[in-house]
Amino acid sequence: MSAKSKKMEELVRKDYEHGFTTEIDADTVPPGLNEDVIAFISQKKGEPEWLLEWRLKAYRHWQTMTEPNWQHLNIDPIDYQAISYYSAPKSKDDGPKSLDEVDPKLLETYEKLGIPLQEQKMLAGVAVDAVFDSVSVATTFKEKLKDAGVIFCSFSEAVKDHPDLVKKYLGSVVPTADNFFAALNSAVFTDGSFVYIPKGVRCPMELSTYFRINASNTGQFERTLIVADKASHVSYLEGCTAPMRDENQLHAAVVELIALEDAEIKYSTVQNWYPGDENGVGGIYNFVTKRGDCRGNNSKISWTQVETGSAITWKYPSCLLKGDNSVGEFYSVAVTNNHQQADTGTKMIHIGKNTRSTIISKGISAKYAQNAYRGLVKISKSADNARNYTQCDSLLMGDKCGAHTFPYIEAKNSTARVEHEATTSKIGEDQLFYCMQRGIKEEDAVNMIVNGFCKEVFKELPMEFAVEAQKLLGITLEGAVG
Amino acid sequence: MSTDAIQNVIGDFESLKSSKDSEWFSEQRRSALDSFKQAGFPSTRQENWKYTDVKQIARKGFSNTRTGQAKASKEELEQVRFKDLNCIELVFVNGAYSNDISHISALPEGVVVCDLATAFAKHKDLLEQHIKTDETTSSFTALNTAFSQHGVLIFVPSNTRLERPINLIFIGKEQSDGYAAHLRNIVVLEDSAEATVIESYIGFDDAQYFTNAVTDVTLNQNARCIHYKLQQESNSSYHIGNLRAEQGKDSYLETHSIALGAALARNDIHSQLNAVGANIVLNGLYMTKDKQHIDNHTRVDHLKPHTLSTENYRGVLNDRSRAVFNGKVIVHKDAQKIEAYQNNANLLLSDDAEIDTKPELEIYADDVKCSHGATVGQLDKNMLFYLRSRAIDEDTARSLLTFAFAEEVISKIGLAPIRDRLEYLVVGQLPDADLIREFTNE
Numbered sequence: 001m002s003a004k005s006k007k008m009e010e011l012v013r014k015d016y017e018h019g020f021t022t023e024i025d026a027d028t029v030p031p032g033l034n035e036d037v038i039a040f041i042s043q044k045k046g047e048p049e050w051l052l053e054w055r056l057k058a059y060r061h062w063q064t065m066t067e068p069n070w071q072h073l074n075i076d077p078i079d080y081q082a083i084s085y086y087s088a089p090k091s092k093d094d095g096p097k098s099l100d101e102v103d104p105k106l107l108e109t110y111e112k113l114g115i116p117l118q119e120q121k122m123l124a125g126v127a128v129d130a131v132f133d134s135v136s137v138a139t140t141f142k143e144k145l146k147d148a149g150v151i152f153c154s155f156s157e158a159v160k161d162h163p164d165l166v167k168k169y170l171g172s173v174v175p176t177a178d179n180f181f182a183a184l185n186s187a188v189f190t191d192g193s194f195v196y197i198p199k200g201v202r203c204p205m206e207l208s209t210y211f212r213i214n215a216s217n218t219g220q221f222e223r224t225l226i227v228a229d230k231a232s233h234v235s236y237l238e239g240c241t242a243p244m245r246d247e248n249q250l251h252a253a254v255v256e257l258i259a260l261e262d263a264e265i266k267y268s269t270v271q272n273w274y275p276g277d278e279n280g281v282g283g284i285y286n287f288v289t290k291r292g293d294c295r296g297n298n299s300k301i302s303w304t305q306v307e308t309g310s311a312i313t314w315k316y317p318s319c320l321l322k323g324d325n326s327v328g329e330f331y332s333v334a335v336t337n338n339h340q341q342a343d344t345g346t347k348m349i350h351i352g353k354n355t356r357s358t359i360i361s362k363g364i365s366a367k368y369a370q371n372a373y374r375g376l377v378k379i380s381k382s383a384d385n386a387r388n389y390t391q392c393d394s395l396l397m398g399d400k401c402g403a404h405t406f407p408y409i410e411a412k413n414s415t416a417r418v419e420h421e422a423t424t425s426k427i428g429e430d431q432l433f434y435c436m437q438r439g440i441k442e443e444d445a446v447n448m449i450v451n452g453f454c455k456e457v458f459k460e461l462p463m464e465f466a467v468e469a470q471k472l473l474g475i476t477l478e479g480a481v482g
Numbered sequence: 483m484s485t486d487a488i489q490n491v492i493g494d495f496e497s498l499k500s501s502k503d504s505e506w507f508s509e510q511r512r513s514a515l516d517s518f519k520q521a522g523f524p525s526t527r528q529e530n531w532k533y534t535d536v537k538q539i540a541r542k543g544f545s546n547t548r549t550g551q552a553k554a555s556k557e558e559l560e561q562v563r564f565k566d567l568n569c570i571e572l573v574f575v576n577g578a579y580s581n582d583i584s585h586i587s588a589l590p591e592g593v594v595v596c597d598l599a600t601a602f603a604k605h606k607d608l609l610e611q612h613i614k615t616d617e618t619t620s621s622f623t624a625l626n627t628a629f630s631q632h633g634v635l636i637f638v639p640s641n642t643r644l645e646r647p648i649n650l651i652f653i654g655k656e657q658s659d660g661y662a663a664h665l666r667n668i669v670v671l672e673d674s675a676e677a678t679v680i681e682s683y684i685g686f687d688d689a690q691y692f693t694n695a696v697t698d699v700t701l702n703q704n705a706r707c708i709h710y711k712l713q714q715e716s717n718s719s720y721h722i723g724n725l726r727a728e729q730g731k732d733s734y735l736e737t738h739s740i741a742l743g744a745a746l747a748r749n750d751i752h753s754q755l756n757a758v759g760a761n762i763v764l765n766g767l768y769m770t771k772d773k774q775h776i777d778n779h780t781r782v783d784h785l786k787p788h789t790l791s792t793e794n795y796r797g798v799l800n801d802r803s804r805a806v807f808n809g810k811v812i813v814h815k816d817a818q819k820i821e822a823y824q825n826n827a828n829l830l831l832s833d834d835a836e837i838d839t840k841p842e843l844e845i846y847a848d849d850v851k852c853s854h855g856a857t858v859g860q861l862d863k864n865m866l867f868y869l870r871s872r873a874i875d876e877d878t879a880r881s882l883l884t885f886a887f888a889e890e891v892i893s894k895i896g897l898a899p900i901r902d903r904l905e906y907l908v909v910g911q912l913p914d915a916d917l918i919r920e921f922t923n924e
Binding site: 070072379381394396397398399400401402403404405406407408409410411412413414415416417418419420421422423424425426 | 529815816818828830831832833835836837838839840841842843844845846847848849850851852853854855856857858859860
């Protein structure tokens, strides 16, 4: 009982630190973006002066930028002045009171994914008893990390508790002026995750946003910063397979990874935001800037992503291979159904000697969806013996969808070896026939074939994730054939 | 600067004296000039010109009207002509047609092969029907339409096979002020007609000029055209080439594009497969040296079902040169049962050279088999070792392997005299040329 109340106290205190306890209504700023709003956000979060300056610099530069238009996407214009850039975390009372109030379609999906009831409530945003609130799980989890010396906290906490680390690394991979959406994010980001793995430490467990308290409140402009110090190792999971309830349409997150000498970062994403309905109405715009910096020699950064959600996905998790012998990897499955659009891929910038990169991208399009791979492999003059292997395959289901490949290769070093291969085809009729002839239903057969097609990527995911991702794929493509 | 260049072009256009025969075309010329005025010279901010900067061409301010102020000597002609090739020959010197050194004779009935001025005078109906004037897509083709006075009209009627290849020779020589040659070639093959067309561009004495050539090919049902382009412009010249093809049912187009010369060269091939069964083969080789810049862009539009495209481009890069490849395959909606293959391989032989390649697929149908591949690499160490272990010195071994790499493209050339000349030229660019010839001739 006393332990319980202690936890309660901890929670209460945290809320207080963030200034979230009172005046909930007054905390929401009216829609619109100007320097006052940014100052307000910064003040609300109790940020130091330098961070406010940093935000304002980003904002001033953002004003001079225009939205990019080179992508193979069809985007309805976004009114940036119609978005409210700060709203205090919603009081639990705002959410549905019980699962009965939740969209039955959402529940059906949870059922199919086999998610326990309590978790279902959490995901759907149902007010959950504060004691459960996954805190107990999270607390034991946190203690274990603390023993290892790993810092894993929300971005706001990091700004308060580890300002030196944040100041040193924030914006060092994705500068504020990098691109339109990164600049916007830098100006108005509200929260996110911060991870620091000290020298020589192998993080004792997979880190997952799923376990972080307040994870559901990170909002639409999320900022993630992961630093792996020398000879450390971390595997980070972002998102979860279950569809999340969310009202924000535009999501512009920034993720920065920094791997110092001999360090390794593995970053896995499962993205399943609301894709809009069958007619392409609604759905999330997911415009993310993700970049990893292999700063030290022998470092490694590996991106794995399974993208099944969002009306529009637009992201290119990239690697800057600066250190000698550094390695970059990108494994991706992007599934688009109905009217979904995806323009995704990666950039591998080889700068150090003996750098290697691997790109495996699998795109699946069904119904009216458009799915594009866009990638850049750049071998700088200094990158002796650089090696790249790229394979991107597309699978088409239905005669109204599209699959596109735009690979850029730029090589300036005569020892570079770059290989790019791409194929596009429809799902094999003979394979389908073979399965069906053995009594497997068409839908199951398609599922099986698609899972086989994506196997190379799934095997890179942590085990539990991989199992869920397979199920998820089946659900996303439901009704795509026949 | 850029506006100066455009003013210069407008000035030239006003002073352009069109012949009486081509007066009907002046409206089209003016509207092409208008599109050019609007678009200006392309900039590297445009995706299509991302890696190729044509500022130099604009800056040089080549005269668009003062062409043909030089004559080709007998030796030069000797050098340019293919021995042992019985062909119809049209020779152009510094962008103007030279009737006295051309040979057009004994054409089968109904076949038209003539220079553009004659075509304007005698074949207005053919020109009207087949000269393409929608110049909104490229500033250089617009410029060509505005200024082109010279070029060729080739028309082969139904069920006629033109046995002899047509060799178009474009010679570039030094003249007191640099010139821009806007050449326009029109090739029309009616149902089941067949022809072979060779375009050779050859520059002498390091002459400075700008070639802006446009070739429009129309293939009707079951027509068959083999097209060769040998680009050996002078080292100080600029070359922009556009081949635009429209292909009918079951037609076959085979293009061989060999780019060796020019300071800056850009070669565009765009084919539209407009009917069932249309087939295109794109074969290409580029070899760059010194500070050369060679850019190849190809685009194939599969507009109807059961169309086929096969592309193979290879590049060998030396010194401080740079090459660009962009291959685009677009499979349009409802164009099912498509097969499209594309491959680009590059041999990077110098640390100062740069290759930028981008094979693209855009697919809007599902029952397709499309693949593409691109590689950048060096000579195989194992192969080098094999040769060296047989007492062949390193330079020779490297030359042999480089030649073998290029030969993959050259060997697909059907006309022996062209193939031989290319082999000779390619080997000539390598160290130990004589030794290699000895090896390969056995």
